[in-house]
Amino acid sequence: EIAQITLDGPAASGKSSAAQGLAKELNAYFVNTGDMYRALTSVVLSKGIDPETQPEEIEKILPEQDIRYVSGEGLELLLQINGQLAQASQVRSPEVAAKVSLVAKVPAVRQWLVKRQRQSAELGLIVMEGRDIGTVVFPEAKFKFYVSASPLVRAQRRLVQEGEVSEGATVEKVAAEIAKRDEMDMNRAVSPLKPAEDAIKVDTSDLPLEEVISLMATIVRK
Ligand code: CDP
Numbered sequence: 001e002i003a004q005i006t007l008d009g010p011a012a013s014g015k016s017s018a019a020q021g022l023a024k025e026l027n028a029y030f031v032n033t034g035d036m037y038r039a040l041t042s043v044v045l046s047k048g049i050d051p052e053t054q055p056e057e058i059e060k061i062l063p064e065q066d067i068r069y070v071s072g073e074g075l076e077l078l079l080q081i082n083g084q085l086a087q088a089s090q091v092r093s094p095e096v097a098a099k100v101s102l103v104a105k106v107p108a109v110r111q112w113l114v115k116r117q118r119q120s121a122e123l124g125l126i127v128m129e130g131r132d133i134g135t136v137v138f139p140e141a142k143f144k145f146y147v148s149a150s151p152l153v154r155a156q157r158r159l160v161q162e163g164e165v166s167e168g169a170t171v172e173k174v175a176a177e178i179a180k181r182d183e184m185d186m187n188r189a190v191s192p193l194k195p196a197e198d199a200i201k202v203d204t205s206d207l208p209l210e211e212v213i214s215l216m217a218t219i220v221r222k
Helices: 015-026 033-046 055-064 094-104 107-123 133-137 151-162 171-187 209-221
Strands: 004-008 029-032 067-071 077-081 126-130 143-148 200-203
Touching: 004 015, 004 133, 015 029, 015 126, 015 143, 015 209, 029 033, 029 077, 029 107, 033 055, 033 067, 033 077, 033 094, 033 107, 033 126, 055 107, 067 107, 094 107, 094 171, 107 126, 107 133, 126 133, 133 143, 143 209, 151 171, 200 209
Parallel strands: 004 126, 004 143, 029 126, 143 200
Antiparallel strands: 067 077
């Protein structure tokens, strides 16, 4: 029996949309782990902690934090930060995007969130998306995808999404932001971003979203 399907890949590679679509196709839950790292980052920044110079302060506040997905309607999961529904303006802000990889490289943070991510396996069939899902969170998963796209395509996609939260974004600025984040995510000491040995690689540069979803669904259903 399939329990978890994992999607990993660099920033703005199209993972979230693909994972969401696949979950819908399969009647599965969808868990976006990047939003959990972003949620914690928004808390860290709201407390005036500098993730670059005070990683130990992040570790200290963890026991008082509660970041979790709760069930919404049907298969929908809603992210809560200390009992409050997470807002897109909080988790997708440019300030959070600029600092999230610094928070995500703190070993205690990863331990803390990975434990919560594994708990969601109790829900049933889940499609989980992130950076280390196939390598660390669910190494036993039967289906693992590594989703990538060219840097230009990724920057363009993110620019379209970012129109909603930030003004004055240009393709150059966005490309620089995601390149910096990828560099940090791929080179950190703990759980760096990399394809699992048994991951199926999907390059979405020239594939429309519907094709990415149907390609993955076909593999899972075979
Ligand atoms: O949506 P986008 O591709 O920009 O990134 P995200 O999935 O929201 O993840 C934001 C950041 O969280 C990443 O750049 C990583 O630093 C971190 N992250 C991680 O370390 N491990 C995960 N499983 C998911 C996200």
